[in-house]
Amino acid sequence: MRHAVLRLLAAAMVGLTLAAGVVVADAVHSPATAAAGCTISVTLRVGSTGAAVRCLQARLNALGYSAGPVDGSFGPMTRAAVVRFQRAKGLPDDGIVGRQTARALRIWRPCPAPAGTPTRARRLVVVTASGTTADVDLIVKRDGVWRCRRADMFGRVGRNGVRPLRQRRSGDGTTPAGIFRLGTMRAPDGQTFQFFGNGRNPGVPGTWRQVHAGDCWGATPGTHRYNKLVHRSASTCNSPDEYLPSITGAYSRAAIIGANLGPRRSGDQPGEPPYAAAIFLHRHSYTDGVSQPTSGCVSLDDTDLAAVLRRLVPGRTWFVIRSA
DSSP states (O other): OHHHHHHHHHHHHHHHHHHHHHHHHHHHHSHHHHHTTOOBOSOBOTTOBSHHHHHHHHHHHHTTOOOOSOOSBOOHHHHHHHHHHHHHTTOOOSSOBOHHHHHHHTOBOOOOOOTTOOTTOSEEEEEEEETTEEEEEEEEEETTEEEEEEEEEEEEOBTTOEEEGGGOOTTSSOEEEEEEEBOOEEOTTSOEESEEESSOOOOOSSOEEEOOTTEEEOOOTTSTTTTSEEEOOTTTOOTTSEEGGGOTTGGGSEEEBOSSOSTTOTTSSTTSOOOOOSOEEEEOOEETTEEOOBSSSEEEOHHHHHHHHTTOOTTTEEEEEEEO
């Protein structure tokens, strides 16, 4: 009798343990748990994709507003769930998840500016690198609050990652880490510009330079042309200098990152350490359709690049480049 009771107790214990395991497993995979802790900092609408949409879908499902599969694609079913939630909360039922709706869902997190951001900054391109790839965010300050305008863009950096500006040297394959303003360059013909390219101007808010024959960006240490646009023929603009008209893909559109620019730049005089030259935000380079690391710049795909360039206001824009 005693053994039978013990067996029953043991079975009960196993049952309880298994039951507890099921509960834990259910909790781990439940929509509520999937939504717990996730936040968004961008406006979402039909056509949006990615991790922020998955967060939204999981949260809506957890609250009983069926958004369908948590697949990261904002389609009609997700929009319908958003509209139902907005109507239930007395919000404008436009199906768009902005700050107001996201706050009601308790998933809103403003985009904070990184430490060290200059007080004058109103636009930041934040590049968080891991190896040769990077997460790139464009954040904008409006009404005293930093907000993500375009988040989680896939970027590429140097083939050897990133390195603080004063620890790097031209040609070492790293992208300089630090906080740099949107750069300005004066061309030999007198034009002062922040953006340039062999392609079409995407509508930049600063000055665009359509690349000219003879545009050579100096990158030879110990010369007056180091990190400066000069006029040289294709036959005399030799590596490491860059003849811009010949770089039609990557330099179809570009912005100047202000690393080691100006009259006090290091490397234009013999004996000075050549910290950096020709550091740009430009379009990816591809091999067999696959984006490649850069030589020391930051790159984005053409769609993301054009969208970012249209937001970069001279005098109010900085680049924050860092390791993850």
